[in-house]
Amino acid sequence: MEDGALSKPAAVLACAAMASFYVGILYAPTLILRLPPPSSHTNFLIRRFICAGVSSLVSVVVSAILLPIKSGEASQLIGVYGIRIDHIWQAVVFPLALTALMYAGSLTFMSLLLIHSLREDVNCRGGLIKSISVEAVASLRSIASSVMHWRNYVVAPVTEELVFRACMIPLLLCAGFQKNTVIFVCPIFFSLAHLNHLMDVYNKQQNNWTRACMIIGLQLGYTVVFGSYASFLFIRTGHFLAPVVAHMFCNIMGLPLLVSPGKGIVSLAFLAGLLGFLWLLFPITNSGLYNDRTDTCRCWQGYCSGN
Template sequence: MAPVIFILPAWQATLLCLLFALFFVGSLYIWADSVNKNRDHVDTIKRRFVSMAVVCLIIPLLLWCFGIPTDNPEAHTLLDWMGIRFRGFLPSLILSLALTMVLFMGPLTLHYMDGVFSLYLDGRYWSNSLKSLIWIRNHIVAPFSEEFIFRACMLPILVPAFGTGWAVFVCPLFFGVAHVHHMIEMVTQGQQEVKAAFKQSCHLMAPVIAHAFCNHMGFPAFGEIWGYPKQQQHKLIASFVLGAILWIAMLYPVTSPFLYGNEIYDL
């Protein structure tokens, strides 16, 4: 694949990313009965799998159209820009998950005390999970498609336009806008009130593996802490606080481009 560079004004980069986000969300509702059926309905999930497959093919082609071919030997290919390369793969797979698990130290402690960890050692848990379309959506299809579109396909145009620092903050905004449709679904179908739906629609940005982990853990169940004896409550609160502190302390060292062999976005 020939090397390309991306040189777009900030306003054009913003509009293009907004187009990607609208295309992503719109593809979920092109089916005739998409509004009438719950998002967890088997038909809805299968059709949205098809939509995500099509979107993940078309958007990279649109991205390629905005790249400028170059003969510069130091330039990178589109796949390089999108982070699709083996170099740095293992560190990104392990460290991103480890960092996110540190942030979820409190909920993981709850899982341990509730005996949830024993499920992960049961082969039946994994075999049943792989038969569930909802599990596959939450742990495989959604993390991959969302990170692919909102990170891999947007950062190549956002970083040259805004710089690394601003792009880190701008990119999640498109992801947040795209997830408003979850809130709308839950409210219109009478599943939740507006306030509760809004809270559940807030997502933590992370690489695909960390994204899947976040989907699995869900929003931290702070209320469960008070169901334990006081001595255990103190330990649980300490684990929540310690996890947050360690995550902040580890964030920049663990996300250093050097660890992942990434010199493209180290601007």
């Protein structure tokens, strides 16, 4: 790639446009295309799936046009987006394990609830293995049959990471932004893209702007923190799957549980997980675990631009 071929203002403007388009297209069917309202919530979500897919495709095309890629390097474009088939298990297992450490308190609390539930089932039905099997099958069926679960656990993580990480980060790095800057700047676009929930929250809070703004403020703060972490994973690993699996896991778990009344073990588990997370953050995201070309390219993702 050619250094300096993309200016910083152009990269920032492109990222802002991608974020705006990702949100704006969700309202295009009714406001622009004048389509009738969906007949059900399921159809409403499916329509949004299509919009998110179109937005992701447009972002990929736009970033491909803007990236300073020579004609002979066009085959490396997919690699620039972090879409690779090598080191897949590392890109899935290591970031997932690292992210799970932040949820040590939540996982401990869920385990205690599961043990209590299984004990009751065993007393009622008999057989621990049978009880676990019934619980697992019921959970899988619930997830697979729910369109909302597909939205939260598949469509949103994949499309958001494609647009806000895979497309935006190479643009910002090629424009000359330092990696540390990108890790904290890129999530701003990610958080602003969630402002479209403001009116929904406002209506749910019975038209109370103070409560709505407090809730949205908390959500934006969380998205900035997670966005920084996801950007960190993408830049460090160079693998698209790394932030995707972390995103899916966080959507499933929600906010980490810090304390639980009457269960001090939950707080201890959270503290231990936090310390483990900080200790392993850099070693477990070392580029050598996810790539074999670290000795041949300073920024082995493929977009060398002096960073």
